[in-house]
Amino acid sequence: MTNETNSSDWTLGGDLPIKRLGFGAMRLPASRRGGPPNDRDISLEVLRRAAGLGVNHIDTAAFYFHGDLHANDLIREGLKPYADDLVIATKVGPKRRPEDPMPIGEMEPGELRAEVERNLTELGLDRLDLVYLRVGGMEPAQEPIGDRFAVLARLRDEGLIRHLGVSNIKxxxxxxxxxxxxVAAVQNWFDITKPQDAEMLEICEREGIGYAPYFPLGGFGLPDDERVNAIAERHGATVAQVLLAGLLELSPVMLAIPGTGSPAHLEENMGAAGLRLTERDLAELRQR
Known part of the structure; x- marks a missing residue:
């Protein structure tokens, strides 16, 4: 494997170089579930500033929307024409109608092509760089995924998708x-304070598969972890920066994709790229 743990780069699928600190688009339409929609202009500002800070890996989905604000539309409006090195990843599988506050179920295999085409249209692309099959709800899927993943594999063969990923899996x-x-990437729930997916991460390292954790900052508010708090104080950094830097130090295949609808939080998150944790820090984070 050519990537060092503290390197800022990763080659997705063997042919798409990206920065390991990317951006997740889930919070672009609304900063919190059930809250008010974000200001469209501010969301566009966040996207453009992210690009200006060197982000070239954006994670999105057609089911990321709040009212009339859709993450994919914002990405197209804010960043097109896209930079040559920009990699956009999306997810398909969850069902969500305009009136649904959150996904209400999972798509059948026959529904996946239309969802891939919807992402292509919304993003203004002819081919999607990376498409995850997202399965299960808040817990990983229990049933086999082969029939659904095979549909995406056929779309890859047709040229609509460049690389494939799987999300929320065992x-x-x-x-x-x-x-x-x-499989180019896995996206599971993982943060530095709860590395419950260690076996999956080991497989990804062995196979050269990228690992892009969702909820890298805890998901529902920053975790109150004594180890992280102490490290942040020692470095004069924020808890979010320590959480992200810890992920990047944990494994060479780790692809952090923190999301925000705030320019200030974006700047804070991106500051994690310059935070170098010591051996003492890492040893403390490994303690359980």
């Missing part, structure tokens, strides 16, 4: 997917 699902087509 080890057996990754193995099932890899028997069908190459």
């Amino acid at each position: 080890v057996e699902h990754l193995k099932e997917a890899m028997d069908i087509a190459p």
Whole structure:
């Protein structure tokens, strides 16, 4: 593997160089679930500032919307014409109608093509760089995923998708997917204070698969962790910066995608790229 743990770069799928600190678009339409929609101009400012700070990996989905604000539309409006090195990842699988406050179920295999085409249209692209099959709800999927992943593999063969990923899965699902087509990335719930997906991460390291944790900052508010708080104080950094820097130090395949609808929070998150944790810091983070 060519990537060092503290390197800022990763080559997705063997051919798409990206910065390991990217941007998640979930909070662009609304900063919190059930809250008011964000200001459209501020969301566009966040996207453009992210690009200006060197972000070239954006994670999105057509089901990221709040009212009339859709993450994909904002990305197209704010960043197109896209930079040559920009990699946009999206997810398909969850069902969500305009009136639904959150996804209400999972798509059948026959519904996935239309969802891929919807992402293509909203983003203004002819081919999607990376498409995750997102399965399950708040917990990882229980049932096999092969029939749904095979649909995306066929769309990849047709040229609509460049690389494939899987999200919210168990080890057996990754193995099932890899028997069908190459897997470029995994996206599971993971943060530095709860590294519950260690086996999956080891497989990704061995196979050269990117690991892009969702909720890298805890998901529902920053975790109150004594170790993280102490490290942040020592470095004069914020808790969010320590959480992100810890992820990047943890593994060379880690792709952090923190999201925000705030320019100030964006600047804070991106500051994690310059934070170098010491061996003492890392040893403390590894303690359970």
